[in-house]
Amino acid sequence: MKFDDKVPIYYQIKNYLYHEMMTGALKPGDKLPAVRQLAVDLTVNVNTVQRALGEMITEGILESQRGKGNFVTMDEQRITQLKEQLVMEQLERVYEQLHALNLTDEQIIASLKQYIAQRGQRDDQRVSD
Amino acid sequence: MKFDDKVPIYYQIKNYLYHEMMTGALKPGDKLPAVRQLAVDLTVNVNTVQRALGEMITEGILESQRGKGNFVTMDEQRITQLKEQLVMEQLERVYEQLHALNLTDEQIIASLKQYIAQRGQRDDQRVSD
DNA sequence: CCTAGTGTTCTATTTAACTATTACACTATA
DNA sequence: TATAGTGTAATAGTTAAATAGAACACTAGG
Structure with missing residues (x-):
């Protein structure tokens, strides 16, 4: 993925995931790709992915289940x-x-x-x- | 001045100066405040101001005269x-x-x-x- | 000539973002 | 219970942005 170096990557990852949700590529309840897979897909480090996801979890837009994965909230x-x-x-x-x-x-x-x-x-x- | 910490300050300074020019607060040929004064006004370091101005000079939108000051281009x-x-x-x-x-x-x-x-x-x- | 005001450059330091790597914790399933 | 797949956390190193401070170069005016 190409990033704008004027804004933090983790921030751009959040926006990317937002867009996936808005366009329906990610629907309520859907499981996200594994963090390590996302890291590979986006060609960034796992920690950077984790930072983006962590904030979205705090925002209540994602839900994390340890050992299972990260999921889009069911709260439409x-x-x-x-x-x-x-x-x-x-x-x-x-x-x-x-x-x-x-x-x-x-x-x-x-x-x-x-x-x-x-x-x-x-x-x-x-x-x- | 309040800055958005998601984007480099020098970049935001450029935008600020652009806006001053577009609204007519800075007209062609006008002298800008001294770099040290700008640094005080914007509550940033001189070097950060210099970096913003340096890019705008390269862009041909500002002209620097050593010992005199920085000026808005006359090229309307x-x-x-x-x-x-x-x-x-x-x-x-x-x-x-x-x-x-x-x-x-x-x-x-x-x-x-x-x-x-x-x-x-x-x-x-x-x-x- | 001297001085004040200006732009310019340099070095050193700090901080945030990112990376790399490893280890740990939990779940599902064979 | 062993293993593969998952999230989580911690440590250490790199880089870019920003800061602090000093020095240098030029201009104008007394």
Whole structure:
């Protein structure tokens, strides 16, 4: 896995696992790959994986069973809540950044629309390659 | 200044200075505060400031004059270009993150609109305090 | 010339993140 | 009960970021 060296790897692992859950690749009750396997897959150390998982366990999003494995919580509401929180964090951050760059609310929305439209074209291009 | 400990301080200083330029607090040709003064203002070490400035000088956005100070480039086009680049980076990041959270293009735009609308209410609330 | 203000560079130290390695604890199952 | 698979913990070493402090180089103005 490719990491952005501007932010701690364990933090990026958390985000990766969040995404797996949000897209349904990991469902409530699912067992995660073994920590040693995850370490190999992500090409990082077991301790780094453990740090990410440890925080997610504290957050109540994962549950650990010694000798068995790590599992996604069965509490679906907790997952829904997490997703809303993650989306909100993204929106808040981009809004504040663009606002700091002196864009008005309208300009922020317009620029996002434009970006997505252009991206759509670019993706269409790719498909037709 | 408050920093996010998930990303290097020198990187956050760069962003801070970018924003000062985009909002017009720092205009083309303006002299920046002395590096030692900046270090005091931002409550960081001179070397950390220097690292941020050094990169911006390399980028051609700042110009250094030994014994005089650091100045914002007079090349306004370079600044315009930078702003577009910064906006684009923000849009790209938020788009990819929200897309990874399984939101459609339409949902991404809708959620941003909703966020801004709600934020507007919140800000109105504050004003009336 | 001297001095104050400025950018620049260097060395040493500290801290957090990451890695490497090993050991331990628990579970399931043959 | 032995073994393979799992999570957990501890120790030690490496690296990048940040800090602290000092020294050097240049500019402007008295």
